[in-house]
Amino acid sequence: MSIATRGPVRVVGTGLLGASVGLGLRRHGVEVQLADPSRTALALARDVGAGTPAGPDDPEPALVVVAAPPDVTADVVRAELVAHPTAVVTDVASVKGYVLAELRGARADLRRYVGSHPMAGRERSGPSAAVPDLFLGRPWVIADSGVSHPDAVLAVRALAVDLGALPVAMDAAEHDAAVASVSHLPQLAASLVAARLRDLDDAALGLAGPGVRDVTRIAASDPALWTSILAANALAVRSVLVEVRSDLDGVIAALTDAALATGPEDVAPGALSTIARAISAGNAGVARIPGKHGGAQRAYSVVSVLVPDSPGELARLLGDVGAAGVNLEDLQIEHAAGRPVGVAEISVLPGSAEHLHAELTARGWRVVR
Template sequence: MNDTTSRLSGPVRVVGTGLLGASVGLALRARGVDVLLADASPAHLSLAADYGAGRADDGSAEPALIVVAVPPDLVGTVVRAELAAHPDAVVTDVASVKVAPLAELEAAGVDLSRYVGSHPLAGRERGGPSAGRADLFLGRPWVVCARPENDRSSVSLVEALILDLGATPIEMQTAEHDAAVALVSHTPQIVSSLMAKRLAGSTDAALALAGQGVRDVTRIAGSEPELWVQILGANAPAVVDILRAYRDDLDRMLIALGDIDVAGSRRTIAEELAGGNLGVSRLPGKHGQDKRYASIVVMVDDEPGELARLLTELGEIAVNLEDLRLEHSPGAQVGLAEIAVLPEVLQRTIDDLTARGWRIAG
């Protein structure tokens, strides 16, 4: 199968044309799939169609697969309606919580043999049809919450969608999924937002000192509050458990910092920070590998084409770029490019870049 051939054979109906729905449509259209769009907002529907995410569903074609991409509090209602309206179609959704919608559908006595809940771990700080991207899901994990009552053919159809979008399907149970995203997505959103809230009352002089650390911690704080109220409300018990443990960690730090000269205070601080080292070391790296990389910080002049030249020359010296982070302070004439490489090529990379005139920071 080439890169532009779809694994799907019939029309795909996408209900909800926000960021995720529009991105699904754009990616499928790039593979030649007939995408039927539906949205409660005519303006969103028209805009998504104008961007090329599909065509308004006029009822002339029956979908083989339906992707429900609506806010979390509407998932149960919309999935139920789609199952009833399209008795031969498989229905999935992309909501970031799975237990609550499933419980709602089960309580309503709905036949769920054709419903396979799923969730792509992908997104952007912006929302709406205009934020959609055909490459949004490339290389991202996409959880499939298959259940015993699902036919294997239904699950396979959802997995075909995921593979078409360039994502990696991962099967998990609904409760396992919600506990996992509480840790890696929902709680970090709260922590990021509360830290960013501290910045609101700060002085311009203090904010002018902001470097990559505070930008990394607060990057996701610009997310839409209304959507997150729904997400957090649907997964509140799992998030509360993590926040309570986090609060205990903060309390230990507060006590230690409150009287730094008391015996054991510095050890407590060191152990809490070391716990963070251990946690971050467990995060999988490129291609899901648990592999640590070495970092080089290269000074890049703030001129057109300089970053592109750095990347080109890394290729010329046969160094594979594992990761890249950029930092640029306001008013500075130079930026910092932190590149991650395999440890075994660290010194060679430094030597070759230095020989080509690049300045290495630190």
């Protein structure tokens, strides 16, 4: 496949994002020069195929991608702009306003700088977690400096497209306000909920189901990285948290009224409706999350099937779903505690559910109503 990005591309920072950028570009044959203050991370990124460690005799890069924590991103970008006066420089930090303000204060050459942020990641970090398809189908925010040269913006946009991402133009403040709600708040919420599990006894944890796993999935993230991110976007995150605190205070007050009541009829007027409104507001928010292929969410029916925890069983189930002529819209698997079996929850269009239920039953699967 022909791509627009031309090398050499210099990647500074060989963690998950930087190494994944390198892997994606190397797949297309682009020369990638790697730099990292950690010699161990640099060697590992080289070994996984993300590029070659930069050397003094390397040709000048056409593009520099800075993949450093937000608290040092501006310093690294400024140094790269000075060291490579003909290169376009971008960064992939998850906070844009803080970086841009620092660069303006340092009088950096903002004509060759374009901020960017791929909305992609994993719970794991480091070059060993990098994959060339990390950005495939994901939004990649392009936040120019306000004076960025059009060719510089085009170069960063081409990088995003060549790595399979979907470029989205936003200014730095708009980006930071958006990620405060869709990325930074979920991380904090997951961490706070997961922290409640630390002191639970084993019997209580044995009751954990898909709900707690869904809510806490991202709570295993890197504390040092997320401290840097949240501190850099402190104002926007604080604003969202204040709104959440207001809602939470209302629910706590309503639950206090319910706890003090001797029966449902004695609950203070409005308390139960406060709880209901909180749940309903969540319904409305979930309904706005883009659905499959970025379109509006659709309602699916779920067919639940018991799957033995043995090699090949899940593949056999998926094959039988295809043989039934039903398109699988989504799939989740929940393992039964203490039993060598899981429950596969197959989401399909509502009109296909009964047909799939009958077909899988006929093929010997135990379908759970």
